[in-house]
Amino acid sequence: MDKSLHLDSVIKTHQITKEEQLLNKHKDKNKEVKEALEQKYESNIYSPFNSGSYAKNTAMNTKFDFDMVCPFKRNAFGSNGTLKQMYEDVFDFLYEKYKDDANVRKQKVSIGIEFFADEDGDIVKIDVVPGRELNQDQYKDDENLNLYVYYKYGNFDQGSERIKTNVQAQIKNIKDRATKEKDSIRKVIRLLKVWKNTKYNNPAKSFFLELITIKAFDNKDVSGNLWGKLETVLQYIRDEVTGESFTLKDPGNGSNDLIDTLTTTERQTLSDDMKNMLERIEDNDENIKTYFPENSKFLEEEESDNKYENKGNGFYSNPPKNERFG
C-alpha cells in the first residue's frame, strides 16, 4: 500500500469544503453570535473575529472548529473589573440568549455554544473566547489580550487571572509561512487533527499540535513524500515532547509556553502514542488506516475485479484444529 496516497485521500475526504451545507450553517450562526455580542456590549467591545482552524485554513469536515475571539476594552466591566467578571458576564449573556436553542457551557478559556441538531441533523458549535486588552485603548496598537482560565488547563491553574496572548499573531504565524512549506505544514497539521479525533478526550489542543508541527519543520529536515514528512514530525514529537527543556512558545506571547497546557503525564502519553503509532505502521502499512482514517462519507467508489475466492472446491471449510491469537 502507498502510505502517501492514503494520506492524500485522508486529507481529501476531510476537506471542509466537502461539507458546504454545514459550513454555511456555521458561518450564519457565527455571524448571528458576533452581532449579538456587538449589540450587547456596544462600545465596550472591539470587533469579534474567528481564530480557530477555519481562520488558519487547517479545518476538517468531521469537526468544525469555529473559535470566536471577543476583544473587550480594559474598562468594559468597570475600571476595577476582573477577568473573571468578564468571563461570567459573557457566559450569562450567551446562556440567557441561547439556553433554549443550545447547550451553553463553560470551557477552559472559552464558552461553548453547541446548538441543538436542526432538521437535517446538523450540529453547529461555536466557542466564544472572551479576552481583554491590557490597557485602555491599547488593543488597536498591540492586539494583546488577557484571557480568563475557567478550569485547570495543563499547568495553568483554575481561576488563574490571565493567559496573555495575541491571537492575531497566532493566526499570522501559520498563514505567513512560505507557500511551498505552508502547504506541507497544513497537510501535516490536518493529519494530526484527524489522529486527535480518533482519540477519546485527547488533551492536546489543536493549537498545540499546530505549534509543535511548525517547530518540527523549523528544527528537522522535513522532506520527502507526505508520509515521509508526517513520519519526521511524529518522530520529532515522540523524541522531544517529554524533554525537560522543551518549550513551545505562543507566537502571540513569547512568555506563554504552550507545553504548560499539558501535564508531565500527558506529555509522556503523547510521546508514547507517537512511538506506538510509528511502530505499528512500521509493522504493517495497513495500520496507518487505524490512526489516519479516511472520512468514509466522501470516499469515491472504485470499481474493481477483486473477489472473495476459494481454492477450487467451494467455500465449505474446516478451520485448522489449533490456532493461537495474541
Next chain:
Amino acid sequence: MYRINELGLTLEIEDDLLCSLIDIGIKHYPNEFGGFLIGNYSETQTHLIITNTILPNKFKGTPYLFERDTIGIDDKLKQFYAEEPKKYYLGEWHTHPNNLPIPSSTDINAINSIANHPEVSIKNPLMLIIGYDKPKVELGFYVQFKNKLYRYE
C-alpha cells in the same frame, strides 16, 4: 458497511451479532477470548455478510493470548452449511483487552496459517479484533488477500 477501498471488497455484520460478540468478550475480560465467524458471500463474491458465530468448546485465554481448538464444532458447521442460503466458516474473531484492535505478530501468523491450511477452502479468511481501549470499544476487521492483510474501513 465496512469496505476496503483499494480492493473494492465489502463486508457487513448484523448488529445483534456484533453486540453479542462485544458482550461475550467483556465477560471474559481481562482475558482474551474469541470464536469462529460464520456467514455467506454475495453472488458476485465481492461482498460478505457475517451472520453467526460458533464459540469454541476448548480454549485458553490470558490477557495477551487466546488459543482455541475446533473440538466439537463440526456438527455446528454442517448445520450452518445445510441452511438456505448456505453459511460457511469465514474466519475468526478475538478480543484485545486494554488494547487497540491492531493485529499482533501472533495474529498475523495465525491468519497466514489459516489461509494456507490444506483443509481450509477459502482463500481470504477474515479476522475481527475487538479492542477494549477504555472507555471505547474499537473494531478492526481484516482480510487476508494475496498474502497481505487488509483492513476494512
